[in-house]
Amino acid sequence: MVIVGLPYSFQGQMTIGEVAGSAPYGATTVAGGDGSRRPSENELTGARYQGELIAQTAKKLFG
Amino acid sequence: MNRIFGSRSAPWPDSTQTTQHTSNRGVFMPKVLVLYYSTYGHIETMAYAVAEGAKAAGAIVDVKRISETVPEEIARASHFKLDQAAPVATIDELAKRSLSAAERGLAVSLRRSPASSIRLVACGRREPCTARSAGPLPRAPPSTAARKRPCSRSSPTSCISGWSSWVSPTASRGR
Numbered sequence: 269m270v271i272v273g274l275p276y277s278f279q280g281q282m283t284i285g286e287v288a289g290s291a292p293y294g295a296t297t298v299a300g301g302d303g304s305r306r307p308s309e310n311e312l313t314g315a316r317y318q319g320e321l322i323a324q325t326a327k328k329l330f331g
Numbered sequence: 332m333n334r335i336f337g338s339r340s341a342p343w344p345d346s347t348q349t350t351q352h353t354s355n356r357g358v359f360m361p362k363v364l365v366l367y368y369s370t371y372g373h374i375e376t377m378a379y380a381v382a383e384g385a386k387a388a389g390a391i392v393d394v395k396r397i398s399e400t401v402p403e404e405i406a407r408a409s410h411f412k413l414d415q416a417a418p419v420a421t422i423d424e425l426a427k428r429s430l431s432a433a434e435r436g437l438a439v440s441l442r443r444s445p446a447s448s449i450r451l452v453a454c455g456r457r458e459p460c461t462a463r464s465a466g467p468l469p470r471a472p473p474s475t476a477a478r479k480r481p482c483s484r485s486s487p488t489s490c491i492s493g494w495s496s497w498v499s500p501t502a503s504r505g506r
Contacts, residue, residue, distance in 0.1 A: 295377060303371045312380040319363070319384025319392075326361035327389070 270329075272322045280310045280317075290314040363390040364428060366420055368397040372412035395420040 273293050274281065281290035288310055289296035295315040297307040307315075353359055363385040367378040375396075382392045396417045399406060406413060 295381065297373050297377055299371065299373045303373070307373055307376045307380070312377070315377045315380035316384030316387070319365070319381035319386075320388040321384075323361050323363055323385040323388035323390035326363070327359055330361065331359035 270325065272318065272325050274314055274318045274321075278314050278317045280314050283310055286310070294318060358389065361390045363392045365392065365394045366397065366425070367394070367417070369415065370411050372415070375412065375415055375417070378417070 274290055274295050275292065276282070278290065281288065281292075286308070287298055287305070288308070289298045290311060295311065295318045297305075297311045299305055363382075365378050365382045365385070367374050369375040369378070378394055378396075382394045386392045394417045396415055396419055398419045399411070399413070401409075401411065403413075
């Protein structure tokens with residue numbers, strides 16, 4: 269079993285200047301108690317990063 | 332790849348209909364399924380971002396969602412986002428697909444809350460596989476057939492799939 273998470277090479281998850289989702293287990297977003305906050309650009313970048321990573325990993329293993 | 336991202340009418344065609352794993356130039360293209368559930372649309376947005384990334388890395392991408400199990404009346408009263416363009420994945424299809432992926436694939440999931448999750452399955456399979464289902468799916472149990480089917484992988488080390496832990500909202504916020 270291979271789990272592809274969101275490594276610290278995605279620097280955006282170390283952000284402290286704003287509310288930021290993301291965790292080593294994978295991209296996340298913070299919705300806020302009433303759901304009014306939408307995924308930030310930083311969080312979406314994390315999601316793209318992880319999507320890219322799984323495709324690249326699959327390529328390396330099976331390509 | 333433009334057939335996936337270039338068309339507004341059908342942005343996410345069903346790649347289970349596609350057997351092609353290589354581009355015209357013979358480059359290997361993994362198949363990635365981004366499977367998600369989203370109540371209010373946050374995770375839906377995240378799922379499409381994941382799909383963009385996978386596509387950028389040269390994958391054939393599908394985005395699908397888990398069916399809503401909350402009664403419609405309650406879902407409407409609670410302002411769920413019910414107009415989500417991604418097709419609903421069926422249990423049979425998931426069983427088949429996750430078995431396919433298990434042969435030569437990977438899985439990833441992202442969970443923001445118990446009710447919202449994304450599951451990714453990347454697949455580069457070339458032969459049929461009857462390995463067992465990759466694990467529990469959010470809000471939808473795997474079919475009995477999939478659970479009972481014996482695992483007959485051609486190579487014991489080639490079944491790759493999985494699912495990450497739930498990330499606590501507190502951990503995300505406590506910065």
